[in-house]
Every structure is written in C-alpha cells, then in structure tokens.
Amino acid sequence: xxxxxxxxxxxxxxxxxxxxxxxxxxxxxxxxxxxxxxxxxxxxxxxxxxxxxxxxxxxxxxxxxxxxxxxxxxxxxxxxxxxxxxxxxxxxxxxxxxxxxxxxxxxxxxxxxxxxxxxxxxxxxxxxxxxxxxxxxxxxxxxxxxxxxxxxxxxxxxxxxxxxxxxxxxxxxxxxxxxxxxxxxxxxxxxxxxxxxxxxxxxxxxxxxxxxxxxxxxxxxxxxxxxxxxxxxxxxxxxxxxxxxxxxxxxxxxxxxxxxxxxxxxxxxxxxxxxxxxxxxxxxxxxxxxxxxxxxxxxxxxxxxxxxxxxxxxxxxxxxxxxxxxxxxxxxxxxxxxxxxxxxxxxxxxxxxx
Numbered sequence: 001x002x003x004x005x006x007x008x009x010x011x012x013x014x015x016x017x018x019x020x021x022x023x024x025x026x027x028x029x030x031x032x033x034x035x036x037x038x039x040x041x042x043x044x045x046x047x048x049x050x051x052x053x054x055x056x057x058x059x060x061x062x063x064x065x066x067x068x069x070x071x072x073x074x075x076x077x078x079x080x081x082x083x084x085x086x087x088x089x090x091x092x093x094x095x096x097x098x099x100x101x102x103x104x105x106x107x108x109x110x111x112x113x114x115x116x117x118x119x120x121x122x123x124x125x126x127x128x129x130x131x132x133x134x135x136x137x138x139x140x141x142x143x144x145x146x147x148x149x150x151x152x153x154x155x156x157x158x159x160x161x162x163x164x165x166x167x168x169x170x171x172x173x174x175x176x177x178x179x180x181x182x183x184x185x186x187x188x189x190x191x192x193x194x195x196x197x198x199x200x201x202x203x204x205x206x207x208x209x210x211x212x213x214x215x216x217x218x219x220x221x222x223x224x225x226x227x228x229x230x231x232x233x234x235x236x237x238x239x240x241x242x243x244x245x246x247x248x249x250x251x252x253x254x255x256x257x258x259x260x261x262x263x264x265x266x267x268x269x270x271x272x273x274x275x276x277x278x279x280x281x282x283x284x285x286x287x288x289x290x291x292x293x294x295x296x297x298x299x300x301x302x303x304x305x306x307x308x309x310x311x312x313x314x315x316x317x318x319x320x321x322x323x324x325x326x327x328x329x330x331x332x333x334x335x336x337x338x339x340x341x342x343x344x345x346x347x348x349x350x351x352x353x354x
Contacts, residue, residue: 003028004041011048022049022061027068029171038171049181056212062182063217066189069167076194077144080152081114085316086191086220088118089201090183091128092176094233096278098285098301101201101237102129103292104308106345107329109156110338113313116151116193120161133158135286136342139349144192146352153348154341157193164190179203179234184210189219197316198223201236205229207247214249223249224315230273238262238311240271240303246311254318258311261323265307275300293339306330 007025010017017025026045029038049058067073087105105117119129119140130140140147140158151157162169188200198220202210207225214223228235230242238244244262248254275298279285291297292305309329314322332338 008044011052014052016055017058019057019061022058023064026065039175042171046180046182054181059184059213066168070165077148077192078194079148084114084116084195085312086116086195086198087312088187089236090203092179093203093235095230095235097276098278098288099132100304100308103289103305104312106156106293106341107309107333107338108312110332110341111328114155116191116195117158118161118187118190119158131282132286132289135282137346139353142352150348154344156341156345159192161190164192185213196221199312199315200225202227203234203236207245211247211249222318238307240266240269248318251318258322269303271300276304293342295334295336302333306333
C-alpha cells in the first residue's frame with residue numbers, strides 16, 4: 001500500500017506523477033484485503049487526479065492499470081466490416097438527457113455505417129443504454145460472438161461494458177456518479193470488437209487532453225471527441241445549444257467544418273434545455289427512443305439525434321461533408337426507417353438468449 005499512499009500525498013500537494021507511479025500505486029491497491037477499501041482508495045486517486053488536473057502520463061498510468069487487470073482487452077474480435085465505428089461516452093453527464101447516443105447509433109446503422117455501441121447500466125442517469133434497450137425488449141446478455149453476428153447483419157451491435165471488464169467492474173462499477181480522471185478515455189478502451197474509428201462523448205471540458213491520450217494509445221485510425229457545456233453543465237453529446245468543444249482527431253479542417261455547419265444549424269433549430277432533458281420515468285425514456293426512430297418525436301429532438309448521427313459518421317469518415325450527413329440523418333429519421341433496425345435488433349437478440 002506504500003505506493004498508493006505516496007501518490008495520494010503527491011496528488012494532495014498538486015505534484016505531477018509519472019505514468020509508472022500511477023500504475024504502481026493503483027496496482028498495489030489490489031493487495032488490500034477488503035474490496036471496499038480498494039474502491040475507496042481508487043475513488044480517492046481518480047477524483048484527486050481530476051481535481052488536480054490530470055496529465056496525459058497520469059491517464060496513461062490508469063490505462064496500464066486497467067490492462068493489468070483485464071489483459072484480454074488487447075484481443076479484439078473482428079466483425080465483417082473493417083470500418084466499424086466504436087461509439088462510447090464517458091457518461092455521468094451533469095444535465096440529464098433522453099437517450100441521444102443510442103438513438104443516433106441506430107440512425108447511423110440505418111444509413112449503412114456499422115457501429116459498435118458500448119452500453120451500460122445507469123449509474124447517475126435515469127436510464128443507461130442497457131436499461132432503455134432492455135425495456136424495449138432487447139436481450140443484451142448474449143455471447144459477444146452472437147452480438148457481432150447481429151452487428152454484421154444490421155450494422156448495429158450493443159456491447160455491455162460490465163461484461164467486458166468483470167474484474168475491474170468489481171472495484172469500479174456503481175460508485176462513480178460524476179466524471180473523474182479516467183473519464184477522458186476509459187469507455188473507449190472497452191470495445192470487444194475491432195473498430196477502425198471511435199466517436200467519443202466526453203463529460204469533461206478538455207477534449208484536447210482526451211485527444212492526446214487517444215493519439216498516444218493509437219487504438220483507432222481516426223475518431224472524434226465532443227462535449228457540450230449548457231449553462232455550466234457538461235453533456236457528452238453534440239447539442240445545438242450551449243458551447244460545444246469538438247475535435248476530429250488530427251483533422252483540424254474537419255473539426256472546423258463541423259463548427260461552421262453547426263452555427264448554420266443553430267440558426268434554423270430553436271432548441272431549448274427542455275427539448276434535450278430526460279423524461280420522468282424509464283418507460284417514458286424507452287418509448288421516446290422508439291418514437292424518435294419512427295419519425296414521431298418533436299422536430300427539436302429529431303434534429304438533436306440527426307446532429308449526433310452525423311458526428312458519429314464524420315468521426316469515422318472525416319472526408320465526408322458534415323452538413324450532408326446531417327441531412328441524410330434527418331431524412332431517414334423522418335422516414336421512420338430506423339425503427340426497422342431497432343425492431344430487427346430486438347428480434348435477433350432474443351434468438352440468442354441464453
């Protein structure tokens with residue numbers, strides 16, 4: 001436990017930590033006899049680093065710790081497509097919204113782009129992706145190979161984060177209700193599927209730091225990172241209100257294109273906080289997702305989903321024109337065709353039910 005105390009003292013003094021120091025300090029937590037003690041100490045490290053302001057090296061030390069506990073993460077399974085997009089988000093958003101990313105992922109799939117959506121149970125929100133898909137009748141507790149078969153067929157797969165990291169989840173799961181130092185990268189590490197690119201929603205303001213970590217790890221050929229500040233509250237999605245912070249990794253021209261197109265879209269879309277807010281119950285959240293895909297939600301909600309679908313596709317295809325992707329997503333939402341992907345996903349997932 002000596003190394004753990006050492007790094008906590010350095011964090012308290014606002015001193016920088018080397019990558020190896022963070023790894024050793026976290027690794028030594030595993031020697032503690034009680035799991036609750038491990039969880040407390042890990043919380044202190046992650047939140048302490050976040051308050052201090054983490055460096056790239058410190059975050060990479062956390063990545064090394066995760067890979068030590070879950071060495072299988074390096075072994076990704078290959079789907080049929082070589083151009084799959086991993087869709088992940090740090091979650092723990094400070095403004096609770098309807099299930100934007102899940103809706104957008106299904107729209108992306110209906111446009112012909114394969115997407116591996118990483119899903120989890122709700123910790124700080126009303127409904128996580130796992131919750132809303134399960135409420136609609138999908139069976140997510142199926143073998144990864146079976147989910148890949150569904151993804152190969154429908155361009156959409158939902159992969160449980162908790163099932164991917166069972167050992168880490170024992171000391172991490174269910175206790176973090178706000179963003180922390182590992183939020184800059186953690187969920188994007190957890191895809192069991194080999195993806196060419198990533199679209200990452202971040203509930204932190206510094207997308208540049210997240211981009212630096214992505215580039216150092218070289219897990220994806222391309223990708224995009226986004227966060228939105230709405231009246232001081234951070235959301236891990238692209239919204240037509242508030243202040244956006246966007247980065248298409250190593251593609252400054254593509255990033256600038258999104259900013260410019262977004263300004264034009266803002267002028268046409270009269271969106272308020274109430275348009276993005278979560279509904280009152282889990283069932284209402286699930287029913288809204290279904291209505292969105294059927295083209296029966298409000299125009300503002302459809303615009304929000306279209307924006308995020310365009311961002312996901314742009315993250316994997318920086319050469320494509322964002323405004324055209326947005327229009328394609330808007331059109332297919334209004335057509336109701338995306339609802340067929342959800343319907344088929346529910347049917348196929350239940351065929352593989354354990």
